[in-house]
Amino acid sequence: MSQPFIEARNIGKQYGQDIILENVTTTVEEGEFITLVGASGCGKSTFLKMILGTEQPSSGELLLNGEPMPNEPGPDRGIVFQQYSVFPHMTVLENVVAAKGFQKASLTGYLFGNEKRQARQEAAEMLTQVGLSHALNRYPHELSGGMKQRLAIAQAVICKPRILLLDEPFGALDPGIRADMHRLILDLWRTHKLTIFMVTHDLKEGFYLGTRLWVFDKLRHDPHAPNAYGASITYDLPVDATQDSLYQEIDDQLRPTKSTTMTADLTERPT
Amino acid sequence: MKKLINHTPSSANQVLLGLLPFAILLIAYMIGSDARLAINPSDKLLPSFGQMGEAMYRLAFEPSRRTGELVFWQDTLSSLMRLFAGVGIAAIFGLCIGVLTGALPILFASFAPLLTVISLIPPLAILPILFIVIGLGEASKITLIAIGVAPFIARDIQRRTQEIPSEQLVKAQTLGASTPQILIRVLLPQVMPKLIDAIRLSLGAGWLFLIAAEAISSTDGLGYRIFLVRRYMSMDVILPYVAWITLLAFLIDYLLSAINSRLYPWNAEGKS
Structure with a gap:
């Protein structure tokens, strides 16, 4: 190269x-x-x-x-900041699913049907990888600092940045x-x-x-x-x-x- | 002996202490009313609770001889419809303008100064304009409330939108989000609870504009009735009406706050 x-x-x-x-x-x-x-x-x-x-x-x-x-x-180019990196109004799972949805070129980025099921599964796998499988339905304010950063990392990595x-x-x-x-x-x-x-x-x-x-x-x-x-x-x-x-x-x-x-x-x- | 600043009443005492001023006021009123009525039984200034009850019973349960309506309920319905329509329109306008100008620097630059100037216009001063342009019907009253409340909501939502950490906007972009996606998925849901808070704060002003508009031109409504019976010095109607308006305002506020914590549980603990 x-x-x-x-x-x-x-x-x-x-x-x-x-x-x-x-x-x-x-x-x-x-x-x-x-x-x-x-x-x-x-x-x-x-x-x-x-x-x-x-x-x-x-x-x-x-x-x-x-x-x-x-x-x-x-x-x-994915990013993880020291704080404010996750969306406080979405649960852990929603945070990662939304990241998948943003990849779609639609007006709202909402996913439906098969696409949604697939995104949820992929998101759940990613969250298992970072050790958050037990907290899928919690909101960020219920997470510790370390868990929030794990979520932010999962969000960034699932979008496959280079x-x-x-x-x-x-x-x-x-x-x-x-x-x-x-x-x-x-x-x-x-x-x-x-x-x-x-x-x-x-x-x-x-x-x-x-x-x-x-x-x-x-x-x-x-x-x-x-x-x-x-x-x-x-x-x-x-x-x-x-x-x-x-x-x-x-x-x-x-x-x-x-x-x-x-x-x-x-x-x-x-x- | 504890310092006064460290004295916290127990929760039961807190309720009792809170109710105490109400009780004192009621008793003071009853004593004053009895004293005046003892001297002059046809005194109208401080009617007894019995007299108020009678007057309200007539308005609430006996059809009016003129229109056949139950006046009290008709007044309440008309006023609430106007209030909800006006504040509802203001909320929708305020939300759209607030989020767009708060999120997009170009729109902020073009519309923020205008919005500031509009919010400084005293709404009651333009009521005559509304009567001239829209007429004396329902539309002008609803418009007055909407115009009176919308700039406040719009500016509040604008500020709230700008307060959302820019890290979130950058993060959303690194996840591939477009501008509409950021507006709809990241900003809008986060300002919804703030919108409800803004509505709660602006309801006081909403009631003010409603009663003012009804006092000047109307054929029914809570404000209309109060100003109508003033001519006959009917304190036995005015006082219960004021209490009823206060109760309605309290209930609406309570309802909105309950909706807020039910719909947006993530809002309770502040930002993450």
Whole structure:
């Protein structure tokens, strides 16, 4: 395959005077699992939103299969946000069935008869895969945070996206539940051959999950004008090959600009 | 001794405390009424409950000599029809305009300023215009209520639509949803309980416009009757009518709130 799946050519992003990203150049092949880490406001979420289509680069090009990335969200790029990812007025099953219905080019996306039966069955299977088979008829407000995220993931995966974007999906979850979610997401990544981008605050999570780790940070820093320079990808590492010492080094580098809560998050060392 | 701010009455006491002011008001009224009637038995200002009962019995159960109707029930029926028609039309308009302008930035840009200006027009000030244009019949009264209430509902629904997290709209798009699908499946169902809340809040204004319109031009209705018998100082009719209107307003409000929690159980716990 000569053409990369996703290619970023010298991307920059600025809001007015504030430069968020600069000189981001990279390529991604299909099937990679990339984790994006970095301090708050370093542009990792902005980069994710560019792939999602809700933000566009101010300069440079972002290509998907050689074509410019679409400038609005579409069914080839699924997303799971940290919250508000599921529809509160639908039960668990309805949430996933609705996702199937949206694929149909009808005015309302309601399914009837055979189609509906099939969608319900498919949805139920998907929900079993993510471990929600016991909660099909509950509403999202009756679910725990972890269950809501499982539902959001099921919704995204049933639409068979080629790319799955995860924007701090497990940020609000307990550590024990987070480990379960990691297993789930790795499992889905393998079975559905997804290309995953995951933004996380938790460096440990970044090192453990996926195949590739990107660290977003500013290359130059002007203390009198903190927003004069944008961030870029400062480390691009295959996850298997990383050493403890390197983890330490990245951790130390990210820490000074982090808020206190995230520092607390990062004081846990990898085992 | 507990601080006053920490004193919470038990649920039984809460009911008793709630009923107490009603009882005090009733007793105060009876004492005042008895005192006045003792001095002047034909006093009309504070009729006794017996006199009110008699007057209401005449209106509710004896056919009117002029029209042959049971006046009280005819008044109630006419007024409720007008109120429901007016508020119903306002709700449908408000819902459509609110959801569309709340969801589509282009429509918001073109219609939000107009909607704001329209909502600032005092509806009663345009009542003469309605009488001139539509005539004095039912249509002008219903239109007054609809015009009076619709802008409030539309703006409320607009705000509620905009409050739905944008993550949901993005998510729906990544699932392949089109604009009509998002409007019908994601936004509309979520603002339905808010619509019922908006209707509950606007019913007070609805009653105001109804009674005003009936007072000015009508041949029946609760508001019409109150203003008619005012000429004879018939407090024995006015007071029970006011109580009846209050009871109807309370029942409608209670009914709507019950419908809301029955139809939209997911709304109770707030957003997910």
